[in-house]
Amino acid sequence: MLIVVLMAAVTYIPRMLPLVFLRDIRMPPYLRACLQFIPYAVLGALIFPGALYSTGNISTAIAGIMGSAILAFLRLNLVIVVVGGILCAYLFGLL
Amino acid sequence: MYGRLLSMNESSNVNKSAEEQEARFTPAEANTAQTFAQGLKAGLPIAIGYLPIAIAFGLLARSAGVSLYVAVLMSLLVFAGASQFIAVNLLALGTQAWEIILTTLVINLRHFLMTASLSQRLAPELSKKWRSLLAFGITDETFTVASLQTPSILTAPFVLGLNLIAYSSWVLGTGAGVLLAGGLPAAIQASMGIALYAMFIGLLVPSLRNGLPVIVVVSAAVALQGLMNWVPVLSFLATGWKLVISASLAAMLGAAFYPEGVES
Structure with a gap:
């Protein structure tokens, strides 16, 4: 307390x-x-380098980083960038 | 004074100027509500990113034997993710109280840099009371989102809205995490760890178009962080110090090369 x-x-x-x-x-x-x-x-x-270790698996983390970087480059809304990054990391983990 | 003299000559002007004043006040109030709403909206990605982390914090707190009450109180009063995780870990290990508090201080010294930078961005007429209230809600995330807003002057309602949505998500998520205990499948939970980094990337990438000075500063910060993490002697530094050292060295380097600041 x-x-x-x-x-x-x-x-x-x-x-x-x-x-x-x-x-x-x-x-x-x-x-x-x-x-x-x-x-x-x-x-x-x-x-950097925190993002690399953010999912406990460097390859899914890189997938998430790439995904969100592409969405951000397209100047999409920040919410879409965040959700897209999570999805990329998740889907890559399923492969 | 001047207005009163005028209205003494033409009494009909009194009503008119009162109307005008009212007309001037109403949009200002509407504007306050509007900027507050803009703040909430700008904070939405933070709220989304905080939720899974706050839930994870609640779960960890519970598994470390920390009560619901203490975990939620920590989120309510401290509102600083990294240091709360570390504190709960240290509590579970039976670490001395002073050591936990010192660690918290070192981790959160980085906010000193951030609020120093923000102090120049908040509307100058903003009172010290307001400033001390808004200060409570400054985290890595609220700071970066607020800093990268295009109008260079930040208003109180905007920052309040931004801080409030982030704070609510953090506190509610903590409570949910303690109560849920289990909940989300591990794979989803792990992928959500990227959420806040995705947000940082979402903030950083468009700002790289601001020009060479920004690109130089970001690259310097990344390179310095790499050194801090992978050069054996330096990697023993506490995480809080690494960030403070890399970020301030990179900013100093930027200012040395580009004394005009971001716009040069």
């Missing part, structure tokens, strides 16, 4: 501090550019 509350605190603090206190700070251009690039850097680092 106490563990859960303390976990909540150490999770909330890094989420809250920058959002609340960086608003009024004027950033130098370099830092501003850095922060602009963060979402893309985070996306790259989240996807």
